[in-house]
Amino acid sequence: MSDALLVMVHGSPRPVANEDMFRVVEQFRRRPDAAARFPIVEVGFMECNEPSIPEAIDRCVGGGAATVTAVPYFLHTGTHVCDDLPTLLEEARERHPHVTFRMGDYLGLSPKLTSLLAARADEAVLSQTS
Amino acid sequence: MQEKKTKRALILFSHGSLLCGSGEALEAHAARLREQGEFDLVSVGYLNYTEPRFSEAAAQVIAGGASEIVVVPYFLVPGFFVTKSLPEAVDLARARFPGVRFIVSPPLGDDARLADALLDAALNARGPEHWRDPIGRAALACRPSPDCPLYGTPACPKVPEAPLV
Numbered sequence: 001m002s003d004a005l006l007v008m009v010h011g012s013p014r015p016v017a018n019e020d021m022f023r024v025v026e027q028f029r030r031r032p033d034a035a036a037r038f039p040i041v042e043v044g045f046m047e048c049n050e051p052s053i054p055e056a057i058d059r060c061v062g063g064g065a066a067t068v069t070a071v072p073y074f075l076h077t078g079t080h081v082c083d084d085l086p087t088l089l090e091e092a093r094e095r096h097p098h099v100t101f102r103m104g105d106y107l108g109l110s111p112k113l114t115s116l117l118a119a120r121a122d123e124a125v126l127s128q129t130s
Numbered sequence: 131m132q133e134k135k136t137k138r139a140l141i142l143f144s145h146g147s148l149l150c151g152s153g154e155a156l157e158a159h160a161a162r163l164r165e166q167g168e169f170d171l172v173s174v175g176y177l178n179y180t181e182p183r184f185s186e187a188a189a190q191v192i193a194g195g196a197s198e199i200v201v202v203p204y205f206l207v208p209g210f211f212v213t214k215s216l217p218e219a220v221d222l223a224r225a226r227f228p229g230v231r232f233i234v235s236p237p238l239g240d241d242a243r244l245a246d247a248l249l250d251a252a253l254n255a256r257g258p259e260h261w262r263d264p265i266g267r268a269a270l271a272c273r274p275s276p277d278c279p280l281y282g283t284p285a286c287p288k289v290p291e292a293p294l295v
Contacts, residue, residue: 005252017207020240027245034249071251075204075238076144077264078152079279086261093258103261104251108155112247114162116238121140121169121200124235 004040004065008053008085009073011045018049021073040065046080046088053085057092067100068092075108139171139196141187143216144204146176148277153180154264156204171196174204177215179277184216188223188230198231199223205237212237 007025028034029041040063044056060068070089072081089101144156156174164172171194175187203212220232274288282292
């Protein structure tokens with residue numbers, strides 16, 4: 001039995017909008033510390049794209065996950081993060097009573113993103129002066 | 131005339147929300163960047179709903195002495211708001227403040243720090259009793275706005291009852 005990471009993504013009518021997110025998830029999968037802790041990694045979409053979040057949860061469980069840790073790939077809180085995503089996880093708990101579900105903070109809360117914002121600012125200044 | 135050092139401002143550009151407290155994460159980034167002190171001025175500028183709007187944020191940092199403004203979109207991908215709305219807002223600001231240099235960066239996109247953030251969030255994940263916490267935290271940072279869906283409801287910390295009209 002192993003732990004799964006479920007990345008909960010909004011979804012977009014333009015699938016190209018998900019490419020950066022898939023690259024980030026690929027980086028996660030390739031990190032030895034992340035892969036050791038979360039051998040299963042699935043992406044689930046709230047709307048527009050597939051798999052849906054319930055489908056992605058079923059894949060985690062089908063892959064042998066005893067614990068599913070869900071993280072909202074969102075920059076802001078709002079009704080999706082506070083209500084819609086918890087509701088989907090609560091429904092999943094009823095469908096899979098033997099599985100432990102946990103939910104992490106939405107991505108935007110991380111101070112790592114503060115560093116990334118600063119880096120984007122520095123890169124932009126450098127590209128103007130070079 | 132005395133030579134003055136360029137005062138550089140950073141504006142984090144975001145969409146804004148009807149949910150008036152939803153800017154909690156972005157305001158926290160701005161506060162940390164202010165603390166780090168790399169930029170003389172750090173502000174948040176919104177496109178819709180939330181104050182201050184981008185043009186107002188630009189006017190404020192310029193009034194504070196900024197002659198160079200770096201704009202970083204707080205967006206994951208270069209969608210419509212980043213590729214259309216933001217350049218339009220920046221062009222308007224450039225026309226209004228011709229002496230000020232605006233530099234616009236790409237959005238967050240793809241970066242190892244996003245994978246780091248994903249891992250941190252996963253390692254600190256919590257059980258069902260905490261899944262709906264963010265709404266309470268977001269509300270702590272809010273301003274009373276009749277446009278917010280929580281305004282006039284018990285969940286609103288500022289105006290918990292519908293005001294008499």
